[in-house]
Amino acid sequence: MNVLKFGGTSIENGKRIRNVLNIIRDAMHDGPVIVVVSAIRKVTDLLLDAALTACRGGGDYKEKLVDIERLHTALVEDLLTGEKAEDVQRYLCGVLSELGDVLHGVSLLRELSEKSSALIMSFGERFSAYIISSYLSQEGVAASYVDARGMIVTDTSHGDARVDMEASALQIRERLNNADSIPVVTGYIGSAPDGTVTTLGRGGSDYTATIIGSVLGAGEIQIWTDVDGFFSADPKRVRDAYALPFISYAEAMELSHAGAKVLHPYAVHPAMKAGIPITIRNSMNPGAPGTRIEKLSSEEAVSARPVTGLSSISDIVLLNISGSGMVGVPGIASRLFSCLARHMINIIFISQASSEQSISLAINALQASKAQMALDDEFAVELGSRQIESLTVRQDISMIAVVGKSMSGHPGVSAHLFETLGKNGINVIAVAQGANEMNISFVIDSHDEDKALNCVHESFFLSRRKVHVFIAGTGTISSSLIGQIRDHHETLSVGKNLDIVVCGMANTRMMALNNEGIDLNDWQSALQPREGERTIGDYLARIRSRNLHNTIFVDCTASADVAAAYPELLRSNISVVTANKLGMAGSWDLYETINDALNSSNAKFLYETNVGAGLPIINTLNDLRNSGDKILKIEGVLSGTLSYIFNELRKGGAFSRIVRQARDAGFTEPDPREDLSGADFARKFLILGRELGFRINYEDIQCESLVPDHLMGQMPVEEFLEKLACVDEEYDDMNRKAAAEGMTIAYAGEINGGKAKISVKMLPLSNPVAGLNGTENMVVFTTDRYFDTPLVVKGPGAGGEVTAGGVFADILRIASYLV
Numbered sequence: 001m002n003v004l005k006f007g008g009t010s011i012e013n014g015k016r017i018r019n020v021l022n023i024i025r026d027a028m029h030d031g032p033v034i035v036v037v038s039a040i041r042k043v044t045d046l047l048l049d050a051a052l053t054a055c056r057g058g059g060d061y062k063e064k065l066v067d068i069e070r071l072h073t074a075l076v077e078d079l080l081t082g083e084k085a086e087d088v089q090r091y092l093c094g095v096l097s098e099l100g101d102v103l104h105g106v107s108l109l110r111e112l113s114e115k116s117s118a119l120i121m122s123f124g125e126r127f128s129a130y131i132i133s134s135y136l137s138q139e140g141v142a143a144s145y146v147d148a149r150g151m152i153v154t155d156t157s158h159g160d161a162r163v164d165m166e167a168s169a170l171q172i173r174e175r176l177n178n179a180d181s182i183p184v185v186t187g188y189i190g191s192a193p194d195g196t197v198t199t200l201g202r203g204g205s206d207y208t209a210t211i212i213g214s215v216l217g218a219g220e221i222q223i224w225t226d227v228d229g230f231f232s233a234d235p236k237r238v239r240d241a242y243a244l245p246f247i248s249y250a251e252a253m254e255l256s257h258a259g260a261k262v263l264h265p266y267a268v269h270p271a272m273k274a275g276i277p278i279t280i281r282n283s284m285n286p287g288a289p290g291t292r293i294e295k296l297s298s299e300e301a302v303s304a305r306p307v308t309g310l311s312s313i314s315d316i317v318l319l320n321i322s323g324s325g326m327v328g329v330p331g332i333a334s335r336l337f338s339c340l341a342r343h344m345i346n347i348i349f350i351s352q353a354s355s356e357q358s359i360s361l362a363i364n365a366l367q368a369s370k371a372q373m374a375l376d377d378e379f380a381v382e383l384g385s386r387q388i389e390s391l392t393v394r395q396d397i398s399m400i401a402v403v404g405k406s407m408s409g410h411p412g413v414s415a416h417l418f419e420t421l422g423k424n425g426i427n428v429i430a431v432a433q434g435a436n437e438m439n440i441s442f443v444i445d446s447h448d449e450d451k452a453l454n455c456v457h458e459s460f461f462l463s464r465r466k467v468h469v470f471i472a473g474t475g476t477i478s479s480s481l482i483g484q485i486r487d488h489h490e491t492l493s494v495g496k497n498l499d500i501v502v503c504g505m506a507n508t509r510m511m512a513l514n515n516e517g518i519d520l521n522d523w524q525s526a527l528q529p530r531e532g533e534r535t536i537g538d539y540l541a542r543i544r545s546r547n548l549h550n551t552i553f554v555d556c557t558a559s560a561d562v563a564a565a566y567p568e569l570l571r572s573n574i575s576v577v578t579a580n581k582l583g584m585a586g587s588w589d590l591y592e593t594i595n596d597a598l599n600s601s602n603a604k605f606l607y608e609t610n611v612g613a614g615l616p617i618i619n620t621l622n623d624l625r626n627s628g629d630k631i632l633k634i635e636g637v638l639s640g641t642l643s644y645i646f647n648e649l650r651k652g653g654a655f656s657r658i659v660r661q662a663r664d665a666g667f668t669e670p671d672p673r674e675d676l677s678g679a680d681f682a683r684k685f686l687i688l689g690r691e692l693g694f695r696i697n698y699e700d701i702q703c704e705s706l707v708p709d710h711l712m713g714q715m716p717v718e719e720f721l722e723k724l725a726c727v728d729e730e731y732d733d734m735n736r737k738a739a740a741e742g743m744t745i746a747y748a749g750e751i752n753g754g755k756a757k758i759s760v761k762m763l764p765l766s767n768p769v770a771g772l773n774g775t776e777n778m779v780v781f782t783t784d785r786y787f788d789t790p791l792v793v794k795g796p797g798a799g800g801e802v803t804a805g806g807v808f809a810d811i812l813r814i815a816s817y818l819v
Ligand SMILES: NC(=O)C1=CN([C@@H]2O[C@H](COP(=O)(O)OP(=O)(O)OC[C@H]3O[C@@H](n4cnc5c(N)ncnc54)[C@H](OP(=O)(O)O)[C@@H]3O)[C@@H](O)[C@H]2O)C=CC1
Pocket: 472, 473, 474, 475, 476, 477, 478, 506, 507, 508, 509, 510, 535, 536, 555, 556, 557, 558, 559, 561, 562, 579, 580, 581, 609, 610, 612, 613, 640, 666, 667, 668, 669, 670, 797, 798, 799, 800, 803
């Protein structure tokens, strides 16, 4: 014999009930069947609403009653015909008038006791079981309605009653053994010894099913619901969660107690005691195998991954009682727990450190004020004498449980868990782990619940890990970067199990956001006007509110406003990769604030492309310093644009035309005057100087400008490029003169002892700088170790593809730290 329990969504409408008929018919091939049903979806909520409305007085509850009647009548009309339909309508009429009387009484008294509430709530299952048993009979499956009030015996805690297993077993055997038709039993309800109606708590029909199954020694207890099984995490919150093929009783119990809604928390115990497997099946997808909950063999347990599943409870508060006077005083904990028990307050989580100075308890948020009052009263004397210093209630708290039988004796699970949380900046407020080592529960701010569930789930369950990228700027570098991420996505996914998801991009006018990833083949179409939300602050607010795990912000703008936001991003634990030099070459104040933020956060900050675009210059410098070498001097060419201009001039051509070519090729800054004035080069030297440990500012870099003063004023870039022709002759002359002397002109500089100088130089053609081509940069490090033959880094120092490649490499460096 098997017990089949159908939840509210499985019997939501006529189509689904027809489906249930097929499931029952199939199950009948395996032997006798007992059916347990919940109320039709929404009915329990409607009943509760009707009860609360009635309690406020007046007749408004009647509207809810009409809704309840309409919902059931529609089902009868859809499913039943002839005498069966009439019989059920008569039954509904009678029971609805009983319900109406109860609600009327509540509205007159304006009082809703737990007892009357349980009575009102019991009607849902009575309606559904009657309709379904009648429908089965009509379809030729002999079935009879069984009211569980006559079988499930409970105590008098009406809303969340405890079941008297012995008394219930007697009744169940008497009513259901040797039944000659399929019993369709009302789930969720029972009765107290005084005959009053009780309920087993929300979702209690699962419990009814396992009680009946265990008493009658069922072969299997099937819980038919609307999901494919017991998931590794709540699929509504964790997109990548998946149905587990099997889990142990103990794991199912831990997970359902910690918030997994697929199974009532008490339902596992009777089945476990009787050794009967429970299967969770999807009535909308009966072909899916579902999850089998049973006793696992030791081999199965050992071969399983250490963590089986995650669950969470959101609406809780954390009570914290603390005081140095509690240390070594016996009885405080006992009084604390007894007091809460007396007030029927269920404790979800307990944590006490060995110092005994504080005890933290998580309880349901609805019971917070009751608990606070009760404890204030209980500990009034200790609070008055400051033996207990504070009794606080912290709101907006969530508890997450990480559960797995194989966690026991498996070192590193908690280390991995807390490392993952830490890297994502999730603050753990309290932790608890029982000595059975199969549940680590921790309490965090509710704001971080989804982020924590996702990053922990990913780190324990998925081989492929996600990194969420938000880009600022959609110009030359960003466009190349987006193309590279798109083209390399598959390789990274297969080769490195890394999924780079670009979730956001913005320029000053447009923005696109998508947590699941923007389509990189058509990202331009995803951009929408930023109406009213045009500042970088608005974009950052959107990013922060998403609170996704493993988030990297990528700055491909040349905006000081964006650079000024780095400290805030880092403090929000969002890592930053930037091609924009205005952060590390900004004011000393900003530079320090960025470093302070970096030191106080777990986020990373990389800016290799700030100097020499994709060339490994900052990393080389730091490798030299970190390995103990002393850098004596840095010389070279660090402007791709100026290198290009002088390399082209050497071949002949007008200065202004070459500048225009550099701009069109994407080598220049958004405003080419930043390059021609030497400012961009100076920033790179400033960054290198600071990397070397010098406290220097932009003003400390001596640099020669190539832009005539009158062209430095405010004017559009196009106008500037036109007017720049005024210097063409001067550079033509300079170039000719140099060539005549077997020399060349170049724009180069050096940093020596904290002093930096950049200028136009006349160099012999034998100088390596004269051999540069295109946008090539060259940096020469003279160090203690590289003294006779200095270390040279040389290659293209500007351009979309090489710079984007450097940005991409920084993203991957951070990704490999995060995942
Ligand atoms: N080009 C190169 O070879 C190299 C460039 N870099 C650096 O990379 C950065 C980008 O250069 P590049 O791509 O060539 O420049 P582009 O001018 O092509 O692109 C700049 C982008 O930044 C956007 N932007 C500006 N301000 C903001 C803001 N406040 N919020 C959001 N978006 C903003 C612009 O949007 P809008 O169009 O709306 O103004 C534009 O999309 C610069 O800092 C540059 O120094 C570094 C190494 C090499």
